[in-house]
Each structure stands twice: as C-alpha cells, then as structure tokens.
Amino acid sequence: MSGRRAVITGSAQGIGKAVALRLADDGERLVLVDLKADRLEETADELRGRGAEVETVQCDLSKSDGVLALAETLEESPVDILVNVAGIGIMSEFRELTLEQWNRTFDINLVAMFLLCQKIGGAMADRGAGRIVNMASIAGKRGGENLADYCASKAATITLTQSVASAYGKFGVTANAVCPGLVWTPMWEATGAWLADNAPGFAGSGMSNHDAFMASVKATTPLQRPTRVEDIASAVSFLVSPDAELITGQALNVDGGIEVH
Numbered sequence: 001m002s003g004r005r006a007v008i009t010g011s012a013q014g015i016g017k018a019v020a021l022r023l024a025d026d027g028e029r030l031v032l033v034d035l036k037a038d039r040l041e042e043t044a045d046e047l048r049g050r051g052a053e054v055e056t057v058q059c060d061l062s063k064s065d066g067v068l069a070l071a072e073t074l075e076e077s078p079v080d081i082l083v084n085v086a087g088i089g090i091m092s093e094f095r096e097l098t099l100e101q102w103n104r105t106f107d108i109n110l111v112a113m114f115l116l117c118q119k120i121g122g123a124m125a126d127r128g129a130g131r132i133v134n135m136a137s138i139a140g141k142r143g144g145e146n147l148a149d150y151c152a153s154k155a156a157t158i159t160l161t162q163s164v165a166s167a168y169g170k171f172g173v174t175a176n177a178v179c180p181g182l183v184w185t186p187m188w189e190a191t192g193a194w195l196a197d198n199a200p201g202f203a204g205s206g207m208s209n210h211d212a213f214m215a216s217v218k219a220t221t222p223l224q225r226p227t228r229v230e231d232i233a234s235a236v237s238f239l240v241s242p243d244a245e246l247i248t249g250q251a252l253n254v255d256g257g258i259e260v261h
Helices: 014-025 037-049 064-074 099-127 148-171 186-200 209-220 229-239
Strands: 005-009 029-034 054-058 081-084 129-135 173-180 252-256
Touching: 005 014, 005 099, 014 029, 014 037, 014 081, 014 229, 029 129, 037 054, 037 252, 054 064, 064 099, 081 099, 099 129, 099 173, 129 148, 129 229, 148 173, 173 229, 229 252
Parallel strands: 005 029, 005 081, 029 054, 081 129, 129 173, 173 252
Antiparallel strands: none
16 A cells, blocks of 8 residues: 555644654655745655655645645645645634634634545545545544634534545545644644643743643643654554555544543
8 A cells, every 4th residue: 555645734844744754654655735835845855865755835725725726736646645734723712712813723724624625535536545634633522712713623624524534435535533632743832832821720830831731731631641743643644554444434532531532
C-alpha cells in the first residue's frame, strides 16, 4: 500500500507536520498544504532530506474560492489519502465571541474540509478506493464555555465525517475522524496563555503558559501526560493502513482517557 499520494492540510507545523513525517516513513508520496509558505518549505525540505517525495501547495483555507481551486489542482493527479488537519481555535468568553470569529473558525475548520471531502473524496469514489481522515477533537464531544466556536466546529466535523463515510463507503472509500486531547502545539499555546490569565486556580499564580497547560493535563487526564503529535500521527497512519480497511465513520479519541465515549 506504500507509495500512495497523500494530501495533508495544515502540514507546515504541529499535528499536520507530524502526520506528514509519519506517512513519509510509511512510504507515501506527500502533498503538503498550508498558508505559511516559509514553514511549508522548511517542512518539505526536512522531509526531502529523509528521502520523501514531496509537493507543496500554499493555500488560504479560509477562502472557499481558494479551496475549490486547490481541489481542482490536486485532482490533476489521483489522490489516495486525504488528511484534513488545518484548523484554528482561540479561547474566548462566550459573551465576547464575535460573529467574525465564529465564521472564520467554521470557514477553516469545517467549510474547507467539506469542500475537500466532496471534491477529492468524490474523485476517490469514482476510482473505487481512498482514505479520508478528518481532524476533530475531544472538544467536539463536549461543549466548553470558552471554546464555543471551536467545539461546535469539531462536533460538526465528527458528523460530517459520518456523512462522508455513509456517502462513499459503497465506493470503497473510508472516512474517519481523530479526536486529539490536550496537545502542546502552536495553536494551543494560546490556550495555555488563557488558562494562566483567567482559569480558576491558575489566574494570578504566575504560571507560564506551558506550566498552566501541563497543570490542566494532570487535572484531567487519567494517563497523566499530554497527547503528543506523534500519538495523533500514529492513529492517522493506522486509519489509512490495510489494517483499518473495515473501519469507517468513527471518531477515535487519542487523549489519554479524558473522554471515554
């Protein structure tokens, strides 16, 4: 199964980069998609240095026209694996959450994913094979007062994935979601900052962002350690492997036991 063409959005850093590294080790050919051109090329060069075959595409996934153009470009060669990782999440008090923030979160976290699943997944269905993995979150299984837009977008990611699995299963395409727990990535550094400044037990403590994040991990995670980006990459690798050929429509928690459903 190696040598397949795998498209990974949000792959310049964080979870997306970890997924790219793992799939490269699995022998897949990579198409890295991200807005940050400099980091995208740095990641591509790192992967090429490890012997991977890599293409890069810069795209602003908050713009539907750009996403549709991206899909058209990607369809010029068959895509075997689609991993939608790109996403944003910033903590905000519920009453201070703006419509602009809500819409931007949904544009990036959900609308872009929908369009790529529809276009790239549709091409997979036409060929009779393909694997789709969408990055959701345990936040999509339980709402949080200070992450309303993020939680709602990730809950929608889970049900979108179920719909994709239902639509494309008869054509030999699987679709699953991965739900990370507390992961120290660039996106979540802002979470640590919010905890350090606002959360009960943390505010005024003088904790660093990272210390506040780790304290939250210990308070909520049975396995007592944060989720690593490599943990998420391993789950993705499994879901696109032959071992997972009968698994579809699932939302797999990779979180150290925070959520148990």
